[in-house]
Amino acid sequence: MWRVLDRSLEMIELFFFTISAVAVVAMTLSVSADVAIRSTAGSSPGWLSDFPTFFNITLAFTAMAFVFRRRQHIVVDVLLLNLSPRARRVANIVALCIAQVYFIALFWGGTQVAWRSYELGNMSFTSVEVPMFIPQAAVPLGALLLVCEGVAQLAKALRGDA
């Protein structure tokens, strides 16, 4: 049961990681097209330079959990390397618990912000108006994935799997 849940979470995180990869491709094409059209036609549609920022927001928040699972985030391990395996495990559990506070705060705060934008009907100040709750939703979505990943890693650490 636990393995199925963990595997499902990994698939969900991989899905959002892939969305981030697509966002990188879209960002590259969009900015290049902006330059190409501006060079040839004198001006380009404004959304070509507006959307890459939204793609970057998607990339930053939604791929974080998968990168966390793969332990690709930058860590200072000077002290950890000198600890005994047992002390290292305890440090890992404490660190994961503290990280959860951050993830939950980001999820809660991000949900409040996106929900408020939705209620007020806030739109972006871009050439093609986009409801602000859409890009803002990346914050609680990314944070929710981090909460789930944090819980999964905590469970693994407590079971002695990590």
Next chain:
Amino acid sequence: MEHVLAFGGLILLLMLGLPVAFALGATAVALLLIHTGNLYDTTQLAIAGFKSIDSFVLVALPLYVLLGESFAAGSISQRLYRSASALTQHMRGGLGIATVSSCGVFAAISGSSMTNAVTLGRITIPEMRARGYDKGLAAGLVASGGTLGMLIPPSLAFILYSALTDTSVRDLFAAGLMPGLLQLALLILFLLVMARIPASQPAVSWNERLSALFTAGWALALPIIVLGGIYGGVFTATEAAAVGAIYVIAVNFLTDRDFDLGALWRSVRLTVETSTRLLSIVIGSSLLGHSMIILQIPQQITAAVVALSLPPMLILIGLLLVLTLLGCFLDPISITLISVPIIFPVITAFGFDPIWFGVLLVMILELGMITPPVGMNLFAIQSIMDDLRTTEMWRAALPFVGVSAVAIIVVLMFPEVATWLPGILR
């Protein structure tokens, strides 16, 4: 009390092995909750995190990473090195010169020190060792040459510094060029004067040299397109990254049989991994910066430093020494993102040129990349050299630490080395 919590808490979380990005964010949340006692204030943190990425300047970050990854995935870097080697192998230390020169050109493409060191290290170190170079010298050369990636434009560190301080990326890129070339020249000088190098190789014919130069033409054209486009007013630094990435991918498809859609997808995935790593630190740093501003910590630190009534240059040197010390234990991007929001107000309060300070900061971070015990480039080179022990790598790096220190002192004493070019190009 809040200062102790901010810095002590952050150090504790980092030591516990929490990823830097999350340690910054967790410290920010703790500071704000203790200060206000209200969970609702975390909405401000979410807004600060969102706004930190909602910037067109930061779009450049994943685009330059893609450019570097695509370049590393193809064979252009090999051709670049072969060309430099053909042109210099008859000279004393020719292969070493080819190595650092390739590092310089590749730096103008990748924007990242570690990508630079690993990509070129895989090609150049076996070649140098095969031609009699000491393994320590080969490793030290590439580790040190790799750091040019942070200084010679385009540079990811400058993009992040610009996003944090609202200084012009264009000016920062221009300011980094001369110090980068200075460091390149010092490396070559060290190689020729101080290092024990094997005898030079016989010269290749001019036909072969021209042919090698022609095959590297695709790579050599890239800095011209990117930097020429930026300073010719054709496109911005962010747009230059996208154009450069498309160019490299197109060249890879046209000239490299092994580069297929699978290789491109791998480059994109690596881009996402690297960019997410960096952007998550940007988010964490902006949250901590936001919390500290609410608590007025940077203002208090600035006031305390000003109240010391010490000569400004002494304070600057003191700050640079602290950053150098941090560079021995933390990676450069983390240092930039943690320290700049705190020390930038001090720098501006004393009237120092923010562009010049940006260059000095990056040079100090470069130094940290090759300074034991946790110089990131040293680890990067060790990861591709099975027979190099840690102590050997540390010993090999020391002369190059000296070379970098000399370059820093020159830029510190003569700010014009950094500020001259942006002044002309403005």
